Structures are given as structure tokens and as C-alpha cells.
Amino acid sequence: MPLPPLSLYVHLPWCERKCPYCDFNSHEIARIPEREYVAALLADLEEDLELIQGRPVSTLFIGGGTPSLFSGAAIERLMAGLGEKLTFADHLEATMEANPGSAEVEKFGEFRRAGINRLSLGVQSFQDEKLQALGRVHNSNQARSAIEQLQQAGFENFNIDLMHGLPGQDQCDALFDLEQAIEFQPPHLSWYQLTIEPNTFFNKHPPVLPAEDNLASIQDCGEALLADRGYTQYEVSAYSRPGKSCRHNVNYWSFGDYLALGAGGHGKITRSDGRITRYAKTRAPADYLKGKQRTVSRRHLGRDEIVEEFMLFALRLNDGFSLQRFEQRTGQSRQLIAPQIASLAQRELLVLDGDNIKTSELGRRFLDSVITEFLH
Template identity: 45%
Template sequence: MNQLVPPALSLYVHIPWCVQKCPYCDFNSHALKAEIPEQEYIAALLEDLDSDIERYQLNKKPRPLHSIFIGGGTPSLISAQGIADLLAGIEQRVPFKESIEITMEANPGTIEAERFAGYRKAGVTRISIGVQSFEPEKLEKLGRIHGKDEAVNAANLAHQIGLTSFNLDLMHGLPNQSVDQALKDLEKAIELDPPHLSWYQLTIEPNTMFYYKQPTLPDDDDLWDIFELGHQKLAAAGYVQYEISGYSKPGYQCQHNLNYWRFGDYLGIGCGSHGKLSFSDGRIIRTTKVKHPRGYLAAYQNMVKPYLNSEADVAAEDRPFEFFMNRFRLMEACPKQDFLDTTGLGFEAIQETIDWAKEMGYIDENETHWQITEKGKLFLNDLLEAFMAEE
């Protein structure tokens, strides 16, 4: 095993509460039944971070945080002062890169939108607004609590308050959605001129309401037309697809997501959050935290159990799959040196598979990079399965 070069370090913060659970959502989110224990949860998050710092000796060779992503749930249910206290506490523990990107997810409801300026003052540089659709009937079917006007107002406000960037989350392939309806949704999003658009297809995930009572979704032909025509509209409007569902104006890619897909490192704090850390001795570990808010807060209140739920080493034979599963999500060419630096493996571990993938027309190769081809994107599952370790 070669020595690892620890990559950029990010931080994911999970806020588990939302007003109500959406029928398509399989994230670790919990419908709010009382007031959020805001101060207590923020204190628990910072203690969770302290635990990671101590456990993994992160203060011995400190790496500045490349990015922070505050997700959920609905993080915008937390007050602006609460977010300010959280970010100040994080910076006291881990240094921030000078140009750090700090993203926060938000619902476009009126109450949350009014807080946007406060979040910016607290240190948030980028807001991701969960629009999903502009059609009232579709929003109701998706269980969303906002309307079209609130979504438009939230996007306009994001422009006005001087954020570095903001994102609109938009879905297609919705229940009973026609090609025309999907494209009109996209046209409305483009009209609002966000620097970044996450445009992705609704998928039915296990353990969701849609899984147990499945809606009627567009057929494969319609889905292909939506994607192809939508991609043309986005390109014509100046958006560049840089990952499977991520489109941005030049220079506005989500740095946090890029670090994920480049097989970077990230700490995860909060209920059910995931982390991945690399060490110079060659180890790579993945972590998860206690999933339910009650159990998580119990760790803070009386240390019934620690925040850490699981910790597992990423075995050498699993690293090629994990690396390419992330890298081939991106449209950019993959530097070969990144594979050596972030997996600790040599090229001999993958050479046979690389040769096969080239022969199949799934990737192109030059002296310094690999590039997934259009054919490779169509047969991505086959390509990735070839890198999986044999049982």
C-alpha cells in the first residue's frame, strides 16, 4: 500500500427536522412535532465535532476546511443567530480556508426566505433552495409546503442579498408529468437566473410513501425527451453540465459536491451523517453517526452512547470501485495522479479493467488522464461493476 496524500477536507452538518415528511424523501428527516431544541442541538453538533477531532487526531496536522454543507431536513428552520453560533464554533475548532464555500439548504417558504440576509451575515456564502416544481398541483403531490410565488420570491431575494452563489433544486419525471410540463418548469427556473441548477429525475426509493403507494410516472420515452430537450435549453442559457445532475454558469460549480466526487475527505456531524477520512499511513475510513435525534441528543445530555454509530475501514480491494463511482459522476477528465494519491494503490490494481473499459469504448485515456465517454455514461453501471472486488 502506497502512502496516501490526504485530500481536501469538507464538513457536512445534518439538521434532521422538517415541517412535514415529503412522500419521495428517503433522507434522515423527521417531521417537527414541537419546537426545535436549537441551542441544545448546536451544542451537541460542536461536541460531536470535538469527538471527531480527538478520535482522529485532526488537530495534530490540521487541514483547513475546504467547504461546509448544512443539509437536512430543513436547516432554514434554525435561526440566523443559531447558524452564526454554529459556524463560529466550527471555526474555533477547525481553520477555514480563506475562500471557503458554506452552503445551506433552505425551503422557499416566506418565513425562511425572510431569514436569508441573516444567514448571509452569519457566514453562509451559498443557499440551495428546494423548489422541486413551480406547478401547484405537482407541489401538492410532492408534499411541498410552498407555492410558486414563494419559490420565485426566494430566488429573487437570493439575488438581492449578495450571496456568492445560490442553487435551485428542481425535479423532473414527476407523477403524471408531461414533457411540456417538465420543460416549462425548467424554463421558469432558467428565467430566475440562478448561478447553479440541480436538475434531477425523481426516483422511487424504498421506505418512502411513494414506494408503498407508487404514483404514475412518465415512461422511458418521455423521460428521455425531457432530459434531451432540457439539456439543450440549459446549454443555450449558458449552463454547463459538470456532474450527472449539476449544471452551473462557468465558475459556479458547487465546491462541496466537487470534493465529494473527487474522492475528497469530509467529516459528518449531526444525526445519521456520514464521513470519509484518509490518513497518511494508508488507512481510509467511513463513519456514520447516531441516526435518531433522540439518541443523538441523549449522547449530549448524559452520554448514554457516543455520537459515533459505526466506523469501517475501506479495504484496498474496494477502493477502485469507490474512487471511480465518485469520479465518473463528473464530466471532467480524471487525473491519473488522483487515483494514486487518494487510494494508495498502484495502477497495477486496475490496469486490466482499464484496458477492458477502453476496448469497450467506455473510457478514453491519455498520458495523464482518463475520460468517460458518452457510451460509458450510458453503460455506467456496467463500467463501475467492472471495478468491484470479486466476492
């Protein structure tokens, strides 16, 4: 069984203020223990080197939390240490999440010099009242300034993160945010609906969100606007100019492998004998820093789980997947999913094009129901 491409995810778990909708492993802190945490990340990698199995790392993604709270010097130490312990592929995509706060913006040039070549900027909205409703620490002017400054710092490849379906938002508001973002000509836009997740402030104190009909109208009009402005939707909430899709996320959705470093990180590794393992790091930053047991769970996936997870991710991609890729990435026969594919195609929820399977426009609207067909 050929090994899939390998990515690396690094989690930096601290933020200035926890957003009320955020269910990620993030923690408010006054002073980040940068030096200690970078040392812990590199020690963690040393313990996991055998998972690489001779492969280069094709993409790197530093997420959080708010990674841009780290200093440029800390990111430089991290990148240098990673480069000493593993092999980065030619044309590495190295993404880092950043917030538009003024303190972070001043460091964009340092991040670029450290080896980061793609920034993902968490704007969420260009309207101050919407940002306040989301509990964001920046305002709309800071968002615009941050985009201008990342471009001045030399970042030709960047993503603007926007949300829709916000409290009090109508279609005009949502399209205004998109128009504002498009004016900066970003190569990539992530545009996704606000959802209320368990264990968040919004879950305990739900805001009033737009009605379902309004959400559908926002989605339809937004997709049409993005297509008209030259952005191709290649995944449920991802839009890009030609050749500018996020390679790191595409590897996730294509059931590729990824190493995980950092408190709360999750990884997936395929072995040459076909075994597929998921593992997780301890969520508590203090425990991660102590280093007694950074990897707290490791689980080998059974056949049904492998098939379910492949379909869960691959069907998010507008181009779908090939049956050959299904067999290569899962080690399973295409006959396992043939009945479901035939049934969904008959109902015009899937489109079959030779070896390729993808959702139809109708199937994308009922994606959860399509994926459920493959769950046991």
C-alpha cells in the same frame, strides 16, 4: 500518502413535513431544540478534532432535513463555534440548504450575516400541481419570491434544485420548469430525475411516472436547453456557469475527505499511513442530543472497497479523473484498474486522454454498467 482536501458536512435533521419521496434522515417536529442541538454539534466536533490532522476545512455544507427552519441566531452560534474549533480555508464555500417557505425566506439575510455564502434552494418545480404531487409545503409563487429574496439578501452564489420525471409530467412541463429557473440566472442548477427509494411513502404507494422513452426525451431536451443557455454539465445531475460548480460536492466525487456532524451524518477520513475510514453518527436526534455515543459505526475500507468507491464517485464527473489522482487518493496502483479501463475504452464507453479517464457520451448513458465493471 498526501492527505486529500477536507470538507465538513453538518446535518440538521428536522423538517416541517416529510416529503413522500424523501429517504434522508429527516423528522417532523413542532419545536426544534436549537440551542441544545447546536451545543451537541460543537461537542461532537470537539471529540473528532483529531480527524482534521492539521488541515483547513475548504468547504462546509449544512443539509437536512430543512436547515432553514433554524433561526438566524442558531446558525450564527453554530458558525462561530465551528470557527473557534477549526480553521476555515480562505475563500470558504459555506452552503446551506433552504426551502422556499415564507418563514424561512425572512431569515436569508441573517444566514448571510452568519457566514453562509451559498444557498441551495429546494424548489423542485414551478408548477403547483407538481409540487402538490411531491408533497411540498410551498407553492410556485413562494418559490419565485424566495429566489428574488435570496438575491436581495446578497447571495450571488446559489443553487436551484429541480426534479424531473415527476408524476404526470411531460417534456413541455419539464422544460417549463427549467425555463423558469433560468430566468433567475442561477449560477448553479441541480436537475435530477425523481427516483423511488426504499422506506418512503412513494415506495409503498407508487405514483404513475413517465414512461422510459419520455424520460429519455426529457433528459436529452433538458441537457440541450441548459447547454444552450450557458450551463455546463459537470456531473450526472449538476450544471453550472463557469467557475460555479459546487466545490463541496466535487470534493465528495473526487474521493476527498469530509468530517460529519449531526444525527445520521456520514464521514470519510484518510490517514497519513493510507488507511481510509468511513464512520456514521447515530440517526436518532434524541440519542444524538444525549451524547452518550454519537459515533455508532467506524469501518476501515479494504483495497477492493477503496477502488470501488473511488470509481463509483469519480466516474459521475463529466471530466472524469486522472490516474495520478487515483493513486494519490486511494494509495493503490493504477495497474489495478488497467484491464477494466482498457476493456471499457475498446467498447467506447470510456475516453482515454493521456493520464485522464472519463466516460464517453455512450458511457454516461450506461453509467451504472460502466461502474459495475469495477465492482468485485
